[in-house]
Amino acid sequence: MRSWAPAGALGLGRRLRRLLLLLLLRAEVLRCTQLTFELPYSAKQCFYEEVEQGVKFTLGYQVISGGYYDVDCFIEDPHGKTIYKETKKQHDNFFHQTEIKGIYKFCFSNEFSSFSYKIVFFNLLIGDEAPILSEIGTRITALTQMESACVTIHEALKTVIDSQTHYRLREAQDRNRADDLNERVSYWSLGETVILFVVSISQVVLLKSFFTEKRPTSRGVSS
Numbered sequence: 001m002r003s004w005a006p007a008g009a010l011g012l013g014r015r016l017r018r019l020l021l022l023l024l025l026r027a028e029v030l031r032c033t034q035l036t037f038e039l040p041y042s043a044k045q046c047f048y049e050e051v052e053q054g055v056k057f058t059l060g061y062q063v064i065s066g067g068y069y070d071v072d073c074f075i076e077d078p079h080g081k082t083i084y085k086e087t088k089k090q091h092d093n094f095f096h097q098t099e100i101k102g103i104y105k106f107c108f109s110n111e112f113s114s115f116s117y118k119i120v121f122f123n124l125l126i127g128d129e130a131p132i133l134s135e136i137g138t139r140i141t142a143l144t145q146m147e148s149a150c151v152t153i154h155e156a157l158k159t160v161i162d163s164q165t166h167y168r169l170r171e172a173q174d175r176n177r178a179d180d181l182n183e184r185v186s187y188w189s190l191g192e193t194v195i196l197f198v199v200s201i202s203q204v205v206l207l208k209s210f211f212t213e214k215r216p217t218s219r220g221v222s223s
Contacts, residue, residue, distance in 0.1 A: 078102025
């Protein structure tokens with residue numbers, strides 16, 4: 001038996017596929033890089049990214065573990081000019097629109113610390129997301145309502161992704177702090193146990209010396 005569908009349903013399916021295709025094409029415009037890395041003490045780590053002229057980028061970073069949870073960060077343009085520099089920051093966000101095309105340098109430095117290493121997370125967004133419905137008409141139809149629902153879902157998903165990233169970082173930072181606190185408490189408990197053991201033995205030896213009878217030493221009698 002030959003199956004059939006109303007022409008309106010077929011048109012609705014084609015337009016819905018077109019909308020999803022537009023969403024995928026716009027997703028390629030915005031580049032996103034997320035990375036978590038270790039930064040040893042007295043060290044510096046740099047990352048390089050080629051960016052076109054007139055393109056916006058956003059750098060967000062946060063120190064997850066190590067020391068006082070701070071790090072130095074600076075950004076240089078292709079000519080070596082510093083466009084952003086902060087020292088001993090725990091977290092920050094920086095927005096910039098490029099004036100020249102080339103390779104931009106993003107550096108994180110822990111050179112001020114001589115004994116503690118850091119774990120740093122950063123998120124680099126390059127480009128600007130275009131409006132989802134910029135190429136679709138404003139007809140008051142059932143499809144327009146569907147498109148509006150897609151826009152609402154898209155914005156809600158972006159909020160969910162940002163919230164998940166934020167809470168993952170907070171969870172990792174709190175877990176590291178809890179592990180560090182647990183390690184300190186364990187060492188402190190071990191030290192108290194050793195001290196208590198030494199004090200107990202000393203008290204036993206001291207009390208034993210009080211109740212031990214000392215025998216007088218015998219001396220020879222001369223005739």
